């Protein structure tokens with residue numbers, strides 16, 4: 001590990017993720033897959049500065065307005081607000097009133113650096129909030145920079161949650177589940193840890209095949225009643241366009257970073273794909289195509305995504 005090429009190799013292997021199929025039962029591969037995922041996010045955590053979220057974002061005027069009303073000046077921080085908007089859109093669909101969280105336990109699975117859950121702690125005043133992530137390094141950073149009474153972060157696996165049966169009121173899951181080898185195991189765990197009457201809110205990127213697979217799982221007796229399946233591709237694409245515009249946060253961050261010309265050149269070409277560029281219709285430049293043909297860049301950095309979706313389910 002260490003060189004840029006190693007890193008691309010790692011991402012390429014991570015992105016052979018099962019967006020197209022379920023791999024339940026392929027346990028040897030599952031272990032390697034999870035190791036690759038945690039190594040990749042450990043690395044990203046070490047390179048990330050405070051305040052960073054790791055999702056493609058969401059933008060809708062009404063959604064943004066509602067946040068600004070609840071949290072005046074929320075854009076005054078060093079953020080474009082799109083990733084937080086995605087969290088808000090997910091929580092907003094949970095049928096509990098935002099003012100009704102005083103006795104609630106909110107668990108986020110796949111919390112990354114913890115900033116999304118920290119943002120939600122400004123939206124609702126929950127009794128307890130815990131973020132869980134596979135990446136030890138992300139969890140360490142989250143606890144160091146954001147942990148406090150009522151908000152903490154733990155290392156763990158979405159497919160084997162370290163919580164008691166029926167402990168959780170609201171389980172939040174943002175752009176993380178496409179990494180899990182078995183979506184079914186995860187949903188079983190969601191159902192196990194939720195209280196009856198508790199809610200699961202989930203957003204993720206989907207291929208058509210993966211979406212059909214989730215539909216099959218929804219027909220299984222997992223103890224979840226599915227309340228919402230919404231295609232939010234347009235709002236996610238709006239955020240990606242905003243971020244990748246010349247005045248957007250992607251290019252602003254590149255201008256501010258002290259990196260060499262070659263690194264900057266590479267980041268400009270590869271970075272947009274990592275923040276959802278292909279999904280929003282951005283295509284490779286001539287030099288990127290050449291670097292891919294030469295094997296310097298992986299031929300496919302991100303998997304082909306057909307839609308970005310928001311689901312809500314209730315524990316029966």
Ligand SMILES: C[S@@+](CC[C@H](N)C(=O)[O-])C[C@H]1O[C@@H](n2cnc3c(N)ncnc32)[C@H](O)[C@@H]1O
Pocket residue numbers: 034037038041052053054055109110111112113116132133134135138156157158159173174175176177179180
């Ligand atoms: C794209 S990031 C999203 C992070 C965060 N939700 C956000 O929006 O900023 C995906 C996260 O899922 C985590 N993850 C992947 N596989 C996991 C697993 N099996 N259990 C728990 N977390 C996992 C990764 O470590 C990473 O932090």
